[in-house]
Structures are given as structure tokens and as C-alpha cells.
Amino acid sequence: xxxxxxxxxxxxxxxxxxxxxxxxxxxxxxxxxxxxxxxxxxxxxxxxxxxxxxxxxxxxxxxxxxxxxxxxxxxxxxxxxxxxxxxxxxxxxxxxxxxxxxxxxxxxxxxxxxxxxxxxxxxxxxxxxxxxxxxxxxxxxxxxxxxxxxxxxxxxxxxxxxxxxxxxxxxxxxxxxxxxxxxxxxxxxxxxxxxxxxxxxxxxxxxxxxxxxxxxxxxxxxxxxxxxxxxxxxxxxxxxxxxxxxxxxxxxxxxxxxxxxxxxxxxxxxxxxxxxxxxxxxxxxxxxxxxxxxxxxxxxxxxxxxxxxxxxxxxxxxxxxxxxxxxxxxxxxxxxxxxxxxxxxxxxxxxxxxxxxxxxxxxxxxxxxxxxxxxxxxxxxxxxxxxxxxxxxxxxxxxxxxxxxxxxxxxxxxxxxxxxxxxxxxxxxxxxxxxxxxxxxxxxxxxxxxxxxxxxxxxxxxxxxxxxxxxxxxxxxxxxxxxxxxxxxxxxxxxxxxxxxxxxxxxxxxxxxxxxxxxxxxxxxx
Ligand code: HEM
Numbered sequence: 001x002x003x004x005x006x007x008x009x010x011x012x013x014x015x016x017x018x019x020x021x022x023x024x025x026x027x028x029x030x031x032x033x034x035x036x037x038x039x040x041x042x043x044x045x046x047x048x049x050x051x052x053x054x055x056x057x058x059x060x061x062x063x064x065x066x067x068x069x070x071x072x073x074x075x076x077x078x079x080x081x082x083x084x085x086x087x088x089x090x091x092x093x094x095x096x097x098x099x100x101x102x103x104x105x106x107x108x109x110x111x112x113x114x115x116x117x118x119x120x121x122x123x124x125x126x127x128x129x130x131x132x133x134x135x136x137x138x139x140x141x142x143x144x145x146x147x148x149x150x151x152x153x154x155x156x157x158x159x160x161x162x163x164x165x166x167x168x169x170x171x172x173x174x175x176x177x178x179x180x181x182x183x184x185x186x187x188x189x190x191x192x193x194x195x196x197x198x199x200x201x202x203x204x205x206x207x208x209x210x211x212x213x214x215x216x217x218x219x220x221x222x223x224x225x226x227x228x229x230x231x232x233x234x235x236x237x238x239x240x241x242x243x244x245x246x247x248x249x250x251x252x253x254x255x256x257x258x259x260x261x262x263x264x265x266x267x268x269x270x271x272x273x274x275x276x277x278x279x280x281x282x283x284x285x286x287x288x289x290x291x292x293x294x295x296x297x298x299x300x301x302x303x304x305x306x307x308x309x310x311x312x313x314x315x316x317x318x319x320x321x322x323x324x325x326x327x328x329x330x331x332x333x334x335x336x337x338x339x340x341x342x343x344x345x346x347x348x349x350x351x352x353x354x355x356x357x358x359x360x361x362x363x364x365x366x367x368x369x370x371x372x373x374x375x376x377x378x379x380x381x382x383x384x385x386x387x388x389x390x391x392x393x394x395x396x397x398x399x400x401x402x403x404x405x406x407x408x409x410x411x412x413x414x415x416x417x418x419x420x421x422x423x424x425x426x427x428x429x430x431x432x433x434x435x436x437x438x439x440x441x442x443x444x445x446x447x448x449x450x451x452x453x454x455x456x457x458x459x460x461x462x463x464x465x466x467x468x469x470x471x472x473x474x475x476x477x478x479x480x481x482x483x484x485x486x487x488x489x490x491x492x493x494x495x496x497x498x499x500x501x502x503x504x505x506x507x508x509x510x511x512x513x514x515x516x517x518x519x520x521x522x523x524x525x526x
Pocket of ligand 1: 142143144158288316317320321322324325328380384385386389390452453454455458459460461462463464466467
């Protein structure tokens with residue numbers, strides 16, 4: 001777009017200059033050139049509209065007329081209430097499983113589409129949405145790279161920083177932060193706490209520690225770090241303008257237009273720079289950022305190629321590493337407060353695994369309580385942090401999905417939150433039933449249902465093991481120590497329904513009470 005806009009402006013002034021050179025007055029030259037520009041642009045726009053409506057390779061797919069004309073329609077739909085997934089749901093209800101949601105974008109609600117688009121054997125690449133940060137793969141974060149070969153190289157450094165071995169090293173630090181949250185819950189004993197906020201504090205502190213070996217002191221001070229607000233503003237910006245990636249890209253590059261995010265971007269850059277400045281080549285990396293810097297210092301093939309891309313990666317550590325886990329934890333606590341049977345069951349299982357009470361807590365013991373994972377999996381099904389993304393682009397030869405052929409170079413999406421609540425594959429789809437991932441797995445048909453909260457295939461979230469570790473540690477500790485209940489006047493309804501699609505889920509406040517349990521010692525109870 002930069003090239004088109006720059007060429008247009010240059011040609012426009014070139015024409016003005018030519019007219020003036022031919023003896024026209026400056027005012028005349030300006031008027032004539034402007035008329036030419038208007039006539040050129042209206043012809044161009046009408047031919048684009050004509051092409052998209054009557055000739056485009058996606059013209060046969062049903063969908064709102066305006067969605068086929070311009071992506072600005074999707075922009076409008078997402079900016080309206082920042083709940084694009086709801087708009088998509090309504091479009092699917094009206095038009096069926098394959099809907100043209102943009103001139104060359106199809107939203108698909110078929111289970112068979114999931115492996116074909118996202119699976120390990122898929123030939124699709126990341127869609128044009130990922131161009132919103134620019135298309136130079138040497139200057140962008142791992143998440144934005146559309147070139148698969150480059151992506152696979154960069155991914156190796158991330159996989160080292162998020163390996164099971166590395167997580168073993170992070171685990172005591174995660175536990176330490178969770179204990180700070182428990183201390184705050186004890187201090188507040190029984191008085192309402194906004195878990196959306198406190199989950200974010202825990203998550204940001206854990207991310208600071210395992211991401212940068214840095215203490216951001218959210219939990220100690222009880223105050224959210226200013227960067228957390230910037231993260232949400234930044235995500236809301238992407239959630240609305242992201243439907244027109246080229247516009248987002250241009251706006252982000254205009255000095256001043258992105259000033260609101262400058263402090264957040266600078267914060268991320270500073271954290272990465274500080275780590276580089278204190279680099280000790282002899283020491284084994286102790287955090288994710290250090291693993292990425294190590295790749296750069298060692299000139300490894302997985303290294304971030306430029307300072308810009310490394311800085312962009314630091315934003316991924318901060319956003320992907322904190323916001324996702326915070327949201328899942330808050331949602332899990334919501335479901336535990338709402339469903340007392342599930343809360344009692346998981347507490348009983350935790351007490352059985354740790355008969356000597358909190359003093360005997362250990363990650364190894366808690367990992368064996370697989371019901372915690374079932375609760376997490378069910379929460380992720382109903383409230384995946386990544387709601388509507390990710391977008392992919394079909395290969396040039398196109399893609400056959402059941403009876404439908406999708407032409408080549410078309411953006412395709414399968415909205416995770418909708419497909420994971422679809423009653424064709426999920427029994428009692430809106431009910432919270434953790435057992436569907438455990439004891440009732442077969443009966444509920446879970447293995448045949450589409451499930452993708454961490455994405456799939458090559459682009460599966462590299463942080464999923466860290467996310468599970470965070471969740472197991474925090475949920476087991478909270479449940480072991482506290483009874484969880486809605487605060488007086490809190491029904492959880494607004495929390496359940498009024499979240500935003502930004503495109504990471506943005507949750508409203510939720511007030512819960514945590515009442516300290518009496519010490520339990522099941523080994524002496526028998
Ligand atoms: C419950 C927590 C989490 C969920 C549900 C989640 C989900 C996802 C999903 C769906 C994607 C794919 C996005 C896409 O295709 O554009 C993704 C990518 C990614 N996630 Fe996570 N994530 C979680 C936690 C984490 C954590 C703790 C980290 C650690 C820093 C992390 C790091 C990343 C990175 C680096 C990517 C980019 C990979 C790529 O672009 O292919 N995530 N995550």
C-alpha cells in the first residue's frame with residue numbers, strides 16, 4: 001500500500017507540475033488534476049466492486065453483499081461492539097457452513113476443515129491478517145511470519161525456551177508467585193476480589209519471572225503494571241482494525257497515530273535491551289528472552305535476524321505469555337464458583353493426592369490429579385483465549401473441504417469459539433462438563449470433536465506446556481487453600497457473556513470470595 005499511495009501522490013503532483021509547465025495557472029492545474037484523480041479513483045473503485053461481485057473466485061460463496069465488496073464491512077462489524085465472533089455466528093446461522101466474510105475470505109464451520117487448514121499436513125500458510133505488522137520477515141515477531149521455512153527456523157529458539165526441561169527450571173518461580181497470590185487471598189479473606197484483575201497480576205508476574213527473570217511486583221503491591229492496560233488497548237486496536245491488515249499496518253507506522261502504544265512498545269524494547277546488555281555468555285539461559293538472545297549471540301539459524309524482530313518477539317513473550325493464562329485462570333475460577341460439584345470433586349481429589357495438606361504440595365503430585373487438566377480443557381473449550389483467529393491462506397491449487405472447493409490464495413478461518421461449541425460435534429455444548437475430557441470421554445465423543453484452543457500443526461502454541469504448568473499450580477493451590485464463591489451481588493452473568501473479541505478474549509471484572517479452608521489432613525482422618 002505504501003508504494004501505491006506514494007506513486008499516486010507523486011503522479012498527482014507530476015500532473016499538476018506538467019499543467020503549470022504548459023502555461024496553465026496553478027489553480028487551474030490543481031482543479032484539473034483533482035478532477036482527473038477523482039475520475040481515476042471512481043473508475044478504479046467501480047471496477048474493483050464489479051470484479052469482486054461478478055468475477056471474483058469467491059463470488060459463489062454466500063454471505064452479506066457488502067462483505068464481498070470490501071473488508072471495511074468486517075472492520076465495521078468488529079468495531080461495532082468488538083464482538084466479531086458474534087457477527088460470524090449470525091452469518092453462519094443465516095448463510096450456512098461456508099460464508100464469504102470478506103472479498104477473499106471464507107469462514108468455515110466444518111470439523112473436516114480443521115485438519116485440512118491447520119493440521120500438520122496442511123499446505124495452508126498464515127493469512128494476510130498476519131501482514132498487519134509488515135511483510136518483511138526479518139523485522140517481525142515469530143507470530144507474524146508468513147514464510148513457513150523461516151518460521152520453522154525461528155520456532156526452534158522458542159521451543160528451547162519453552163521445553164519441558166526449561167519449564168522444570170521455571171516451576172519453583174511459578175510456585176513462588178502463586179504463593180504471593182495465596183497470601184493476598186488470605187489477607188482479603190472473604191472480601192470480594194476481582195479475579196480478572198488478580199489473575200492478570202499473577203500472570204504478569206509469572207511472565208516477568210520466566211520471560212525476563214524480572215520482578216514486576218504486581219502481587220506484592222496489589223497494583224496492575226501500567227503495561228497490562230497498554231496490552232489491552234493494543235489488542236482492542238488490533239481486534240477492530242485488524243480486519244483490514246493493510247490499514248492497521250499503515251496506521252501503526254504513522255508517527256503519532258500509534259503514540260498511544262509507544263510507551264508499551266518502548267517498555268518491551270527496554271526489557272529486551274536490558275537483558276542483552278547484561279548478557280553472560282557462560283550462563284545457561286534462565287528465561288525465555290535469554291533463550292532467544294542466546295540464539296542471536298550464538299549466530300544460530302533460529303536467531304531473530306534483526307533488532308526489530310527481537311523487539312517484536314519481546315512483545316509476543318509479554319502478550320502471549322501473560323494475557324492468555326490470566327484469562328484462562330479467571331474463567332476457570334468462574335466455572336469453579338458456579339459449579340460447586342466440580343469444585344468439591346477437584347478439592348477432594350487434591351486432598352487425596354496431598355493427604356498432609358498444603359505443606360506437602362508438590363508439582364509432581366499435583367500433575368497426577370488429571371481432573372485439573374479436564375477442568376482446564378473444558379474451560380479452554382468454552383472460553384478459548386484466542387476466539388476468532390487464526391487465519392490461514394489456501395495453497396495456489398486451492399483446497400477441497402467436503403463438497404466445497406475453496407479456490408487458491410483465499411483467506412480461510414474456522415472460528416475456534418464457535419466450532420468448539422457446535423452441537424453437531426459437542427454434546428451439551430454450552431454446559432461445563434470437565435468429565436468429557438476424562439471419565440466420560442468416550443460417551444461424550446470428545447476424541448471425534450474439533451478442539452483447537454492452542455491451534456494445531458506447525459503453529460501449535462509453543463507455550464502450551466508452560467500454560468498447563470501455570471494453570472495446574474495455580475488452580476490446585478487455590479482450591480486446596482480456599483472455598484471459592486461468588487461475591488454478594490455477583491451472578492457471573494456479565495462475565496460469562498460480555499467478553500470482547502480483541503482478538504484475544506477480553507474479560508469483564510468478576511468478583512469472587514476466597515474463604516480460607518481449615519487445614520485438612522486426610523491421612524489422619526481415616
Ligand atoms: C492457555 C494459554 C495459551 C493459549 C490458549 C494459547 C493459544 C495460542 C494459539 C491459538 C496460538 C496460535 C495463534 C496463531 O496461529 O496465530 C498461539 C501462538 C503462540 N503462543 Fe500461545 N497460548 C497460550 C499461552 C502461551 C504462553 C504462556 C506462551 C509463552 C510465551 C505462548 C507463546 C506463543 C507463541 C510464541 C505463539 C506464536 C506461534 C506461531 O505464531 O505459530 N502462548 N498461542
